[in-house]
Amino acid sequence: MLRSDVSSDRALARPEGREGRAASPPARAATSPRGTSPHGAAPPPAPTTDELLQLLTPDGVRRAEPTLDPWVADVDDERLLDLYEDMVVARRFDIEAVALQRQGELGLWPPLLGQEAAQIGSARALRPDDFAFTSYRENGVAYCRGASPTDLVRVWRGTALSGWDPRSIGMATPQVMIGAQTLHATGYALGCRIDGVDSAAVAYFGDGATSKGDVHEAMVFAASFRAPVVFFCQNNQWAISEPVGLQTRRPIADRAFGYGIPSLRVDGNDVLAVTAATRIALDRARRGDGPTFVEAVTYRRGPHTTSDDPTRYVDPEVQASWEQRDPLTRVERLLGASGALTEDRAGAIKANAERFAHEMREGCLALPVPAPTSVFDHVLVEPSAALARQRSEYAAYLAMFDDGEPR
Amino acid sequence: MTATTMAAALGSGLRRALEDDPRVVLLGEDIGRLGGVFRVTDGLQRDFGADRVMDTPLAESGILGVAVGLAYRGFRPVCEIQFDGFSYPAVDELVTQVSRLHYRTGGAIRMPITVRIPYGGGIGAVEHHSESPEAYFAHTPGLRVVTCGGPQDAHTMLRQAIACDDPVVFLEPKRRYWLKDEVDEELDGALPLDRARVVVEGSDVTLAAYGPLVVTARDAAIAARDEGVSIEVVDLRSLAPLDLDTLERSVRRTHRLVVAHEAQRSGGLGAEIAAGVTERCFDVLQAPVARVTGFDAPYPPAKVEEHFLPDLDRVLDAVDRVVGRPHALAGWSAAS
Ligand SMILES: Cc1ncc(C[n+]2csc(CCOP(=O)(O)OP(=O)(O)O)c2C)c(N)n1
Ligand SMILES: [Mg+2]
Numbered sequence: 001m002l003r004s005d006v007s008s009d010r011a012l013a014r015p016e017g018r019e020g021r022a023a024s025p026p027a028r029a030a031t032s033p034r035g036t037s038p039h040g041a042a043p044p045p046a047p048t049t050d051e052l053l054q055l056l057t058p059d060g061v062r063r064a065e066p067t068l069d070p071w072v073a074d075v076d077d078e079r080l081l082d083l084y085e086d087m088v089v090a091r092r093f094d095i096e097a098v099a100l101q102r103q104g105e106l107g108l109w110p111p112l113l114g115q116e117a118a119q120i121g122s123a124r125a126l127r128p129d130d131f132a133f134t135s136y137r138e139n140g141v142a143y144c145r146g147a148s149p150t151d152l153v154r155v156w157r158g159t160a161l162s163g164w165d166p167r168s169i170g171m172a173t174p175q176v177m178i179g180a181q182t183l184h185a186t187g188y189a190l191g192c193r194i195d196g197v198d199s200a201a202v203a204y205f206g207d208g209a210t211s212k213g214d215v216h217e218a219m220v221f222a223a224s225f226r227a228p229v230v231f232f233c234q235n236n237q238w239a240i241s242e243p244v245g246l247q248t249r250r251p252i253a254d255r256a257f258g259y260g261i262p263s264l265r266v267d268g269n270d271v272l273a274v275t276a277a278t279r280i281a282l283d284r285a286r287r288g289d290g291p292t293f294v295e296a297v298t299y300r301r302g303p304h305t306t307s308d309d310p311t312r313y314v315d316p317e318v319q320a321s322w323e324q325r326d327p328l329t330r331v332e333r334l335l336g337a338s339g340a341l342t343e344d345r346a347g348a349i350k351a352n353a354e355r356f357a358h359e360m361r362e363g364c365l366a367l368p369v370p371a372p373t374s375v376f377d378h379v380l381v382e383p384s385a386a387l388a389r390q391r392s393e394y395a396a397y398l399a400m401f402d403d404g405e406p407r
Numbered sequence: 408m409t410a411t412t413m414a415a416a417l418g419s420g421l422r423r424a425l426e427d428d429p430r431v432v433l434l435g436e437d438i439g440r441l442g443g444v445f446r447v448t449d450g451l452q453r454d455f456g457a458d459r460v461m462d463t464p465l466a467e468s469g470i471l472g473v474a475v476g477l478a479y480r481g482f483r484p485v486c487e488i489q490f491d492g493f494s495y496p497a498v499d500e501l502v503t504q505v506s507r508l509h510y511r512t513g514g515a516i517r518m519p520i521t522v523r524i525p526y527g528g529g530i531g532a533v534e535h536h537s538e539s540p541e542a543y544f545a546h547t548p549g550l551r552v553v554t555c556g557g558p559q560d561a562h563t564m565l566r567q568a569i570a571c572d573d574p575v576v577f578l579e580p581k582r583r584y585w586l587k588d589e590v591d592e593e594l595d596g597a598l599p600l601d602r603a604r605v606v607v608e609g610s611d612v613t614l615a616a617y618g619p620l621v622v623t624a625r626d627a628a629i630a631a632r633d634e635g636v637s638i639e640v641v642d643l644r645s646l647a648p649l650d651l652d653t654l655e656r657s658v659r660r661t662h663r664l665v666v667a668h669e670a671q672r673s674g675g676l677g678a679e680i681a682a683g684v685t686e687r688c689f690d691v692l693q694a695p696v697a698r699v700t701g702f703d704a705p706y707p708p709a710k711v712e713e714h715f716l717p718d719l720d721r722v723l724d725a726v727d728r729v730v731g732r733p734h735a736l737a738g739w740s741a742a743s
Pocket of ligand 1 (some may be wrong): 209
């Protein structure tokens with residue numbers, strides 16, 4: 001179900017030559033009950049599964065979904081176990097990072113609890129030569145791209161502004177300026193098009209980010225230049241304390257229509273559906289059909305960050321309803337029933353997750369504090385004389401304290 | 408060599424950059440078929456194609472943000488902002504991303520982006536078309552900010568800016584676009600991008616200017632010479648980083664400094680230059696550094712812009728004050 005009425009433009013129609021892979025039923029009804037209060041004060045009710053593309057129900061039942069099914073035909077029990085393992089690892093290191101923060105070892109951490117399927121399902125659909133441009137919460141994506149356990153905590157411990165060399169893992173430094181990375185992804189994708197390669201860029205952003213001008217500009221540029229970029233929006237229902245109804249009065253995926261960008265609205269807690277949707281979008285990008293917008297409807301079950309107090313604004317009933325829709329539980333149910341998730345296997349997965357979390361803790365505690373004069377490093381590629389002067393003056397100043405007392 | 412306008416010298420600079428490096432791409436509003444509103448990019452899309460000379464949607468943050476992504480991909484983007492006043496929507500990307508991605512990534516990602524901005528007043532334009540935003544950019548670590556005073560520097564410095572691995576804000580003094588001079592396209596031996604140049608030698612007072620006021624400063628030197636005052640004109644060229652070494656050498660000879668710019672005074676480049684030179688040359692200065700600048704008001708309507716813009720007389724008045732000439736118009740006498 002590609003949410004697009006713009007099939008008169010051939011390039012924006014569904015992929016060709018893949019009979020039945022992306023049927024194109026009519027776009028959603030033009031009206032939606034979402035966000036009916038004047039200022040979106042109340043969070044919208046959780047969308048029913050009928051409104052979302054879904055392959056795996058919260059009860060662990062594998063449903064047929066003609067748009068998505070062909071795109072995960074290769075995901076057998078073994079591949080699904082891999083995705084499950086990634087989700088277990090992500091949940092585990094996320095908990096470890098929260099603990100590190102509570103123990104004073106990290107300054108801050110933005111938990112991803114509840115968003116494992118959205119992050120793992122999408123990131124595992126990427127190729128190594130693709131490039132992800134994310135915000136701060138996508139630690140599950142970073143893990144899939146190849147960030148080491150220690151890489152994930154550098155920024156939050158305050159020893160670096162970037163956890164890794166972006167080109168080494170095909171993922172930009174996570175963006176703190178909400179929405180800016182969508183433009184960067186679009187520019188990168190434009191570069192791929194100019195270079196004549198079939199790599200793609202993926203922009204990850206939140207529901208709150210969709211209100212930003214940069215995100216709007218990114219979609220305009222991407223559509224006009226037919227850039228091979230995937231706009232992957234994790235609608236986790238919250239932008240800190242603001243419910244999604246304050247950002248939009250209609251489903252976020254519907255926004256894309258106005259830019260001439262087809263969209264998919266999937267159950268973001270369903271790792272299979274997310275994988276399929278991302279593959280559809282990437283396939284369009286690689287074929288030269290331009291951008292696609294994916295809204296993964298999920299829920300942020302933790303605080304915005306470790307500094308947040310969601311008890312001030314979260315309705316416990318809504319929270320509980322989302323806990324019933326856990327992304328890991330449904331896979332456990334499915335694979336438990338099929339017999340693929342044996343006790344041994346579950347134990348091995350858990351051990352892997354423990355190992356990753358342990359390495360994260362050890363790596364975190366061992367991170368060296370950078371040298372004082374490193375604050376002057378890399379301002380310019382060729383350091384300026386003026387900054388070199390500031391640096392040597394400060395080094396001389398510090399040297400006065402070498403024996404503990406100013407000389 | 409035949410004389411060319413500054414606009415044409417910039418255009419040939421862009422053409423050479425596109426020829427020399429296949430990773431150079433141009434982005435901007437109306438730069439393709441139209442050749443830019445000042446025709447600086449005239450003919451470039453025709454000759455290099457729409458993938459290298461791109462008309463973009465009308466969105467300045469978008470232009471800079473997309474340039475960031477292109478730089479991530481290894482391109483060397485040259486962005487045109489149509490007018491100075493429209494650089495503000497791009498300031499977000501410039502300040503929060505372009506300027507510090509190299510720093511943020513510990514040197515892993517370079518941002519060899521050039522941002523061309525026609526700037527400054529004197530063309531009788533409507534609001535937002537006559538501004539001098541250099542101080543905002545010069546205050547931002549990680550950006551180089553340069554400007555040219557004539558066609559030769561326009562050509563040479565633009566090519567140097569594009570070849571530079573740091574982001575460069577390249578300010579083009581739009582009222583001098585039609586200034587003509589001979590232009591040598593040889594880059595070898597050219598003065599480095601971050602250096603000021605003494606364009607008129609003198610002994611009584613140093614007059615530091617840049618961009619549109621370099622012409623004014625040269626005129627002032629000629630006028631003052633007739634009155635027996637020898638002005639040394641320094642074209643700063645690079646506003647960030649500032650070439651204080653060249654200024655210091657000059658002021659140690661002249662013992663006096665006047666700084667001129669069109670931009671508003673408070674928090675402007677003149678203040679930074681005055682402080683920097685005072686720190687270095689306090690022992691030899693014979694007068695406080697004088698500033699000749701735009702006023703601390705928004706850029707005024709065209710019919711009164713001549714009052715806002717420093718002109719020959721205001722520059723000479725400041726020179727008179729600094730050298731302590733009796734007929735100085737302003738109240739105080741510096742050398743007493
Ligand atoms: C430009 C900007 N404004 C404000 C903030 C402060 N801020 C940080 S996260 C956030 C909410 C973002 O919500 P959303 O886009 O839904 O992403 P999520 O945190 O839910 O993953 C805000 C307002 C910011 N980082 N950047
Ligand atoms: Mg959110």
